[in-house]
Amino acid sequence: MNRPAPHAFLVGAVALLAVLLPACGSDEPAEAPPDGSTSRTTPAVVDPWVRVAAAGGNSAAYLTLTASGGGDALVSVSVPTDVAAEAQLHETTGGMDGMDGMDGMDGMDGMDGMDGDHSSGMMSMQQVQEIQVPAGGSVSLEPGGFHVMILDLARDLSEGQTVPVTLTFASGASTTVDAEVRAG
C-alpha cells in the first residue's frame, strides 16, 4: 500500500498549487517612508500574506520588499513559537534535482507521493542564506520563487487570521509585519 496519508496528499496538493499559480506581475513600488532620505532605510514590506495550512504541516509566507534607498538583504525570518517551530528563507526552482534542500523536513514526506509524476512538473526548493533587495528596486517573494518557509505549524492557519512575521536584514534592522492568512 503506497497510498499517501491524507495530510501528505494535502501537502502535495498545496505544492502543486504553488506551481500552477501564475506568478504575480511586478508590484508597484510602495511609497517612500516619511524619513526615506537616508540611504540605509529598512526595505518596506508590501502585501505580506501566508498560505492557509493545518497544524502539524508547513506553510509559506509571501511579500514584496522595496528599497527606497540603498540596497539591503533579507537574512533571516522568524514567527512566534505558538505559530510554528521554525521559519526559513527558501527558493523554489523548476529543477528536478533540488530535493537535497528537503533534508530533515519531516513534514514534507508527502512529497514522495509526487515522485514519478513528471507530467505536472516538480517543485523543488532549497534554503537560501539571503535574499537581495536591490537599491531603489524591489524583490518579490511569491509562489514559485523566493518564499518564507514556515515549518511544523503549532496551530491551524485559517483564512482571515494574521501571523506576525519578523524579518531581519543584513543592515541589522528588523521589522515585524502582520501577514494575512489567505487561501492562495
Ligand SMILES: [Cu+2]
Ligand atoms: Cu520552501
